[in-house]
Amino acid sequence: MSKRIVAEDVNAxxxxxxxxxxxxxxxxxxxxxxxxxxSGCGKSTFLRTLNRLHEVIPGARVEGKVLLxxxxxxxxxxxxxxxxxxxxxxxxxxxxxPTMSIRDNVASGLRLxxxxxxxxxxxxxxxSLRGANLWNEVKDRxxxxxxxxxxxxxxxLCIARAIAVEPQVLLMDEPxxxxxxxxxxxxxxxxxxxxxRFTIVIVTHNMQQAARVSDRTGFFSLEATGEPGxxxxxxxxxxxxxxxxxxxxxxxxxxxxx
Amino acid sequence: xxxxxxxxxxGLGDDTRRLHAPVRLALLALTVLVSLLLFxxxxxxxxxxxxxxxxVAFAVVQTATSFALEGRRHALDRLLSLxxxxxxxxxxxxxxxVLSYTVYKGVKKLDGQFLTHNLTGLGPLDTNxxxxxxxxxxxxxxxMATAIAVPLGLLVAxxxxxxxxxxxxxxxxxxxxxxxxxxxxxxxLFIFAFWVIGLHRGYSGLAAAFSLxxxxxxxxxxxxxxxxxxxxxxLREASYALGLPKWKTILRVVLxxxxxxxxxxxxxxxxxxxxxxxxxxxxxxxTPATNTDPLSGKQAAIPTFIFSQIGLGRxxxxxxxxxxxxxxxxxxxxxxxxxxxxxxxxxxxxx
Ligand SMILES: Nc1ncnc2c1ncn2[C@@H]1O[C@H](COP(=O)(O)OP(=O)(O)OP(=O)(O)O)[C@@H](O)[C@H]1O
Ligand SMILES: [Mg+2]
Numbered sequence: 001m002s003k004r005i006v007a008e009d010v011n012a013x014x015x016x017x018x019x020x021x022x023x024x025x026x027x028x029x030x031x032x033x034x035x036x037x038x039s040g041c042g043k044s045t046f047l048r049t050l051n052r053l054h055e056v057i058p059g060a061r062v063e064g065k066v067l068l069x070x071x072x073x074x075x076x077x078x079x080x081x082x083x084x085x086x087x088x089x090x091x092x093x094x095x096x097x098p099t100m101s102i103r104d105n106v107a108s109g110l111r112l113x114x115x116x117x118x119x120x121x122x123x124x125x126x127x128s129l130r131g132a133n134l135w136n137e138v139k140d141r142x143x144x145x146x147x148x149x150x151x152x153x154x155x156x157l158c159i160a161r162a163i164a165v166e167p168q169v170l171l172m173d174e175p176x177x178x179x180x181x182x183x184x185x186x187x188x189x190x191x192x193x194x195x196x197r198f199t200i201v202i203v204t205h206n207m208q209q210a211a212r213v214s215d216r217t218g219f220f221s222l223e224a225t226g227e228p229g230x231x232x233x234x235x236x237x238x239x240x241x242x243x244x245x246x247x248x249x250x251x252x253x254x255x256x257x258x
Numbered sequence: 259x260x261x262x263x264x265x266x267x268x269g270l271g272d273d274t275r276r277l278h279a280p281v282r283l284a285l286l287a288l289t290v291l292v293s294l295l296l297f298x299x300x301x302x303x304x305x306x307x308x309x310x311x312x313x314v315a316f317a318v319v320q321t322a323t324s325f326a327l328e329g330r331r332h333a334l335d336r337l338l339s340l341x342x343x344x345x346x347x348x349x350x351x352x353x354x355x356v357l358s359y360t361v362y363k364g365v366k367k368l369d370g371q372f373l374t375h376n377l378t379g380l381g382p383l384d385t386n387x388x389x390x391x392x393x394x395x396x397x398x399x400x401x402m403a404t405a406i407a408v409p410l411g412l413l414v415a416x417x418x419x420x421x422x423x424x425x426x427x428x429x430x431x432x433x434x435x436x437x438x439x440x441x442x443x444x445x446x447l448f449i450f451a452f453w454v455i456g457l458h459r460g461y462s463g464l465a466a467a468f469s470l471x472x473x474x475x476x477x478x479x480x481x482x483x484x485x486x487x488x489x490x491x492x493l494r495e496a497s498y499a500l501g502l503p504k505w506k507t508i509l510r511v512v513l514x515x516x517x518x519x520x521x522x523x524x525x526x527x528x529x530x531x532x533x534x535x536x537x538x539x540x541x542x543x544x545t546p547a548t549n550t551d552p553l554s555g556k557q558a559a560i561p562t563f564i565f566s567q568i569g570l571g572r573x574x575x576x577x578x579x580x581x582x583x584x585x586x587x588x589x590x591x592x593x594x595x596x597x598x599x600x601x602x603x604x605x606x607x608x609x
Contacts, residue, residue: 085501099514109500
């Protein structure tokens with residue numbers, strides 16, 4: 001079910017501007033990997049290279065290799081659409097489809113795989129909503145628009161939508177930054193549950209969150225504005241937060257950055 | 259402490275000396291009275307002049323009083339708010355009067371017999387007869403034009419926003435912009451030369467629909483394009499991230515999200531061409547008879563019906579023209595409302 005990701009010398013560009021340079025790291029299956037670092041250092045960009053979403057931006061391109069259990073996602077003959085079906089993503093701001101009901105939002109990914117059987121869809125919807133800890137709150141109004149939920153509920157709806165297609169990997173880009181502490185806690189608990197089944201990569205600005213939920217933590221930074229972002233180090237979360245090998249990591253974590 | 263700060267801000271300090279509504283009403287009454295007096299004793303006269311005079315005088319009086327009592331900021335506020343309300347009135351009055359005058363003139367002749375009969379076999383003095391043939395013609399022509407222009411325009415808009423690159427998009431955009439500027443008579447002339455005469459097809463409802471299509475297309479393309487562009491990138495990315503291919507993303511996420519706006523744009527285009535007269539004179543012409551076959555033969559339409567009736571110049575002709583004008587407005591209204599209801603239903607209960 002869950003797979004290991006290895007990035008080898010990944011460079012990403014927006015037009016002629018390079019956003020990240022030479023990122024190599026390994027993401028272990030059935031674990032939570034947190035990516036931290038100052039704003040603009042390319043965490044989101046790197047995350048989006050992992051499911052080939054970076055390239056949908058006009059002029060954007062990626063160099064390097066991203067291996068999903070030894071298969072290069074950027075290899076010849078690999079379909080970006082198929083990659084995105086295997087690697088799900090949750091965005092910073094909740095973005096449920098406004099024209100669809102709660103049920104349809106969750107089922108939207110499955111429908112494309114040709115699943116039309118109503119019973120199968122309904123089961124998947126319930127399973128995913130339970131998985132996202134949202135079922136009890138919405139089970140009586142599955143036909144209502146997804147946009148009518150609170151921000152925290154919408155984000156959990158987006159998580160349900162992402163896990164409904166049973167991806168191998170779940171990418172989360174600051175999934176809690178728009179949420180209150182209680183919703184945040186709910187989603188953190190959820191991550192701990194979900195890592196039994198998925199490989200999870202989360203970008204966060206919240207050190208405590210990284211320390212609470214992740215098994216490994218990677219620190220990104222950039223030398224100066226205008227320079228591409230780089231991976232400074234990646235290690236077990238415990239090591240990064242207690243005894244990082246790089247001075248810059250320590251400065252950032254203890255708040256002496258910049 | 260806070261009181262002193264408030265007093266330092268001009269206009270905020272003393273809130274007791276305000277021009278309350280009764281005071282302003284009294285000012286208005288005073289202005290009207292004085293103006294009446296002035297119009298009685300001086301050479302000033304005329305109803306329109308009186309209204310303008312009162313409005314200007316009231317603006318001056320109120321601003322001056324407000325300035326003296328409430329201070330500069332409130333005076334300016336009152337002046338601007340009066341201006342805005344007058345502008346609103348100026349915009350609404352013509353609209354309402356066109357509508358109400360048409361209703362007033364139109365209902366006289368608009369009855370069951372008018373809606374179900376055509377004009378065949380009538381002498382110039384007969385007062386019966388109706389616009390059945392014209393309604394049929396307009397419905398068929400506009401329906402056909404919509405059936406061609408809306409899908410085509412939507413496809414072009416999707417091409418421009420989602421697929422096109424480089425010079426081809428600029429070229430398509432340029433052509434669409436040029437089409438926006440085509441006078442309707444030229445669109446009619448083009449179909450007349452190309453289809454009616456050139457291909458020997460003769461007058462027909464279809465030819466009229468073609469000329470209306472030329473007029474609708476750029477409106478549909480432009481409005482759909484704007485609406486599609488308004489769909490947030492986040493929604494597309496959410497769809498891509500689920501593994502939906504581009505065409506499915508467009509079909510299932512982008513278009514439904516933009517559908518209300520696209521429909522409104524399409525309806526505006528429909529409303530615009532429903533009243534077109536000039537191109538129809540060159541393509542479907544005028545006839546007193548009912549022709550349900552849009553593919554061949556002259557076909558009446560409501561705008562050309564109005565045009566030909568006005569040309570005849572008797573009271574009964576004017577009555578028919580007004581009744582037909584009322585039908586035209588009602589038709590556009592019904593189309594518009596049903597389209598809005600349709601998209602509302604679609605966006606809320608898509609399953
Ligand atoms: N769509 C884009 N077009 C051009 N440049 C972009 C685009 N998105 C991001 N960038 C640039 O790429 C660099 C990395 O951005 P990215 O969004 O990956 O940073 P980040 O680490 O996620 O920051 P944050 O913590 O603020 O989200 C920045 O310099 C940014 O300006
Ligand atoms: Mg980011």
